[in-house]
Amino acid sequence: MRVDDIRGMFPALARQVGGRQAIYFDGPGGSQVPRSVADAVSNHLLESNANYGPNFITGRETIAVVQEVRRKLAKFLNCGETEVSFGQNMTSLTFAFSRALSMTWQVGDNVVVSEMDHDANITPWVLAARDRGVEVRVARYDREAGTVTKDEVLRLVDDRTKLVAITLSSNLVGSHVEVGGICREVRGRGVRVFVDGVHHAPHERIDVKDLGCDFLVCSAYKFFGPHVGILFGRGEVMRELNPYKIIPASDAEPHCWETGTQNFAGLAGLSAGLDYLWSLGRDKEAGFSATFDYIRELEAPLVDRFLERFRELKNYVLHGIAGSEGRSPTFAFTSQIESPERLAKRLGDQGVFVWNGHMYAVRLVDALGLKREEGVLRVGLMHYNTVSEVDRLFDLLEGL
Numbered sequence: 001m002r003v004d005d006i007r008g009m010f011p012a013l014a015r016q017v018g019g020r021q022a023i024y025f026d027g028p029g030g031s032q033v034p035r036s037v038a039d040a041v042s043n044h045l046l047e048s049n050a051n052y053g054p055n056f057i058t059g060r061e062t063i064a065v066v067q068e069v070r071r072k073l074a075k076f077l078n079c080g081e082t083e084v085s086f087g088q089n090m091t092s093l094t095f096a097f098s099r100a101l102s103m104t105w106q107v108g109d110n111v112v113v114s115e116m117d118h119d120a121n122i123t124p125w126v127l128a129a130r131d132r133g134v135e136v137r138v139a140r141y142d143r144e145a146g147t148v149t150k151d152e153v154l155r156l157v158d159d160r161t162k163l164v165a166i167t168l169s170s171n172l173v174g175s176h177v178e179v180g181g182i183c184r185e186v187r188g189r190g191v192r193v194f195v196d197g198v199h200h201a202p203h204e205r206i207d208v209k210d211l212g213c214d215f216l217v218c219s220a221y222k223f224f225g226p227h228v229g230i231l232f233g234r235g236e237v238m239r240e241l242n243p244y245k246i247i248p249a250s251d252a253e254p255h256c257w258e259t260g261t262q263n264f265a266g267l268a269g270l271s272a273g274l275d276y277l278w279s280l281g282r283d284k285e286a287g288f289s290a291t292f293d294y295i296r297e298l299e300a301p302l303v304d305r306f307l308e309r310f311r312e313l314k315n316y317v318l319h320g321i322a323g324s325e326g327r328s329p330t331f332a333f334t335s336q337i338e339s340p341e342r343l344a345k346r347l348g349d350q351g352v353f354v355w356n357g358h359m360y361a362v363r364l365v366d367a368l369g370l371k372r373e374e375g376v377l378r379v380g381l382m383h384y385n386t387v388s389e390v391d392r393l394f395d396l397l398e399g400l
Ligand SMILES: Cc1ncc(COP(=O)(O)O)c(C=O)c1O
Pocket: 028, 029, 089, 090, 091, 092, 118, 120, 121, 167, 169, 170, 171, 196, 198, 199, 218, 219, 229
């Protein structure tokens, strides 16, 4: 599929602002969706709208939607179907799960978080640790490496460490973390690894078996779907835990981890979003790995163009990794002259959608020596963006 065909599947990309086509560089805040996703949400609401469980056709259709999306997600993440549960979003899932996991911690234990993470993978653990009298250790962002290194995380792990909570890639500067290496090092030492896959999911294959993590969260609205949170929990580990649940809710895996009524229309949309991703893979034998091979192929020239043009730009500072390796196509930068807010507004007025601020990665903004109230300008490239869109961004920045 060529990028023009892909773009044709995303109706939002045709939007005009001031007579020119809008440019969506806001992917890390939430990607756009193919029409098939919106149709699936709407069809579910209009034709199969029922709660989970009743003995009539729409109820059975709802059950089928949930079963089908679990089956597809098991392929997407390379895990078992009963290892996938759903919730409102990543933040809510992490808060709820932190409650159950922290019941296994004792005074004198410790947990490791990283200052590069989105706060949704920090504060739930900090609060749980406070409640249980457990120490929190913070892995530092290495400015030279542009990331949190494996060595830095492992330096903090000892025989009282119960958890490492770490992201696969930063939603602010785009840098990857060597999560697979961390999992391999701590395996068998009683340390659980909880991975934030939210920013990684639209760009790279996430194979939880290959990673070797215990838990992983992601959010469908970041990878071309609607607002649904997803939690992977390794079966044998989940069965050791007591979920926080109400009495009539099912005790069976994975339903015992799902609080209240799920967003079934959203799950129908997620199912269509996974079909879209599947359709991008050229080698169906390779499954979703082929999807992400193609996505990386589409993203690579965008990253190269961005970096090439950035090097020519005067009075701007790029934060994080300066090259194209070890990163997602997400860039954070500041101007030495203009505030991120003013820049974002001026670009927004021209139909170029970029975010400004801290993106909830507040500790990383501190580590970069920036002000939380100002933050950065963030440009997030997606596989549906084009080199000419990147050029228009830089033409505008040069003119501002
Ligand atoms: C890396 C990362 N983690 C976690 C979150 C929180 O996700 P949610 O909005 O699903 O709670 C975000 C949202 O921006 C994110 O980018």
